[in-house]
Amino acid sequence: MEQTVIIKCGGSVLQALEPSFFERLRDMQKDGKHIILVHGGGPAITKYMNVLSIPTEFINGVRRTSVRAAETAEMVLAGQLNPWFVYQLNQLGLKAIGINGNDGALLECDYLKKEEWGHVGKILKVNRGTLTQLIKAGFVPVIASVSRNLSGEILNLNADTVAFEVASAMEAESLIFVTDVDGIMAEGKTVQKATIDSINELIDGGIITGGMIPKVHAAINCLKSKIKEIQIVGKEMKGTLIVKEEVLS
Numbered sequence: 001m002e003q004t005v006i007i008k009c010g011g012s013v014l015q016a017l018e019p020s021f022f023e024r025l026r027d028m029q030k031d032g033k034h035i036i037l038v039h040g041g042g043p044a045i046t047k048y049m050n051v052l053s054i055p056t057e058f059i060n061g062v063r064r065t066s067v068r069a070a071e072t073a074e075m076v077l078a079g080q081l082n083p084w085f086v087y088q089l090n091q092l093g094l095k096a097i098g099i100n101g102n103d104g105a106l107l108e109c110d111y112l113k114k115e116e117w118g119h120v121g122k123i124l125k126v127n128r129g130t131l132t133q134l135i136k137a138g139f140v141p142v143i144a145s146v147s148r149n150l151s152g153e154i155l156n157l158n159a160d161t162v163a164f165e166v167a168s169a170m171e172a173e174s175l176i177f178v179t180d181v182d183g184i185m186a187e188g189k190t191v192q193k194a195t196i197d198s199i200n201e202l203i204d205g206g207i208i209t210g211g212m213i214p215k216v217h218a219a220i221n222c223l224k225s226k227i228k229e230i231q232i233v234g235k236e237m238k239g240t241l242i243v244k245e246e247v248l249s
Ligand SMILES: Nc1ncnc2c1ncn2[C@@H]1O[C@H](COP(=O)(O)OP(=O)(O)OP(=O)(O)O)[C@@H](O)[C@H]1O
Pocket: 009, 010, 011, 012, 013, 039, 040, 041, 042, 043, 061, 159, 160, 178, 179, 180, 181, 183, 184, 185, 186, 207, 208, 209, 210, 211, 212, 213, 215
């Protein structure tokens, strides 16, 4: 859909978003952009897992998810963070509507690799019609990154991957990852512009690790699927622009 912008807000930053973030959303709407938000909830999920004494384990930034962990993720993402975020957006005059992967059969999913990752999902299909109809009705969809497979088993989805799959299905013009750091950091500074090659070097050199890995993988997949503009930014909307290759000027 033309003029669609996907904005993924990390769980790491969700509850600390600055007025500049909401102003940027309003400016985008004024410019005629269709906004779709996707959010994670890493820290809040971890907090509730601790409260419930459920152990947490991350491998390359992806959570290994037991049944109880998946239940907690669904409860926190769809039951708490999503309504909270929708409320904030509505307060600021955006017509936000909260959905998760089950609503309108938005995200068809199955296990990524059950033996290895447990209840972590992979997306088989994004039901573009659900989002298109909401947008046409004037809503800003706010997607919680959790869904269920055909048998009803809860699958925890990496929100960066959801953002990429949604951006790709909607043929979005840009994807912005808002996180708790001002973009990709190397040697203590923000990398202003990163290419596929420079990202691969930073991964190989151990500079990009943990939660930044699924983000840059999603960014690379976006470039391959013709999404023109990808940014990884902090809560003041400043950070790294990711481009296919460096254009010499
Ligand atoms: N080179 C790097 N530059 C910046 N951040 C990095 C780098 N390597 C690893 N990171 C880590 O990636 C983190 C961001 O990913 P993280 O998964 O924690 O947040 P998020 O994706 O915004 O939130 P959520 O996973 O809840 O959606 C940073 O806080 C930082 O610790």
